[in-house]
Amino acid sequence: MSVLDLHLESAQIASTLDVVVPEPLRDRTVLTWLGRMVNEHGSARVFEGLAAQIERASLGADLHDECLAFAEEERRHGIMCGAVVVAAGGRAVADVPAADAFPDHEDTTPLCALARNVVSIACMAETVAVALIGQERDDMAPGTLHTLLTRIWADEVGHARFGWRLLPTILERMSTEERADLEAYLPVAFERHELAHLPLGAVLCEGGAALGLCSGREARGLFYDTVAQAIVPGLDRLGLRAGDAWEKRHERRVAA
């Protein structure tokens, strides 16, 4: 367990936010944005891991550097989320548990290992983020918090596009066996992202949309729509049988 303390950096941004948090929503606002602060900041090392994989796969310095820039953006997002915590009266400080190791996927080739992580990070997680953060942004009235959310959302769009742009390049270099291996991984990735949902009982209360709070149930609905209308067709178009993979996502759990 370590401590993530972004309070000083976040407080500088918080002073520019005109966020008014009603007392009944204070705790929930602080906890929600503190969670986002930790997740966003922690995602920096996900992109650093991906950058290292790109380097190992010899895909070029530009792609590597672009990925490292994404890591910096995630750290910046962490500070921005912390600013909302501070504006709501909290401290942008959180205990952070030891993170899971970034998977090198040593059971397969470097190219297929990279493809697995590009699919999971950009084509799934960040594509869902585009929809979910976009929804919150659309539900929020114009103001400084809307501007902050727009900045984060725009970066997430860039992260997702990066993956959808890179994946065809990787697939072109992969053998038939490697593509089959990637398809076998898709149910694992789908199941993981299905589980990465909002708190089950989260209900959007009056005034919550203005503070970036959301309904867990509605977010899950948007998650399923994004899978059905964006992720599966996007992967299918690249020749990956993603629809089948989605249907099989729980089979491993049953088998286990």
Add this chain to the structure above:
Amino acid sequence: MSNDGGSRALSAAVRVALGALFVSGCGGSVTREPGREGEAAPQDVTLGTGAPSSSGAIACGSPGAPPSPTSLDGCKAKLRAAFGDDAGAEFWNPPRPLSKDPGLVACCDAIEASSEPNKIEKFRDVGCCGVDVESNGRHCTPWGPPVPPAFAGRPRAHRGLA
């Protein structure tokens, strides 16, 4: 969420994934979670009390110390009893408040404090996203891409695939 907002947000994700070449119905089929939309809230769920099981193996009441594998299994059983076998993928319609049951809170805190590999996945999988614990906001939000899952059970010998 306004329908208009949700629709625009979804369109943005579709444009990102499919780009300018998107044509409606260009492939792929997905079924939504069966029985979720419009499904009545389960009425027969009884949350645990936090008391030790008959085996006496649970040590959920001491979240400060990492639990032994036995106690962790006990906690998972308690959570399964509360949320069902498919706890990780479960959600309720209409939504219900997060459980504040002390036993479940202690179990999720214990999982959080454990040194198990992939513990965040396990946290979600056993239903801790339905429990009012501090780490809920960290592990149960899609913000920030998580560490991709490993392909468990695959032998390393596949490395020489191509």
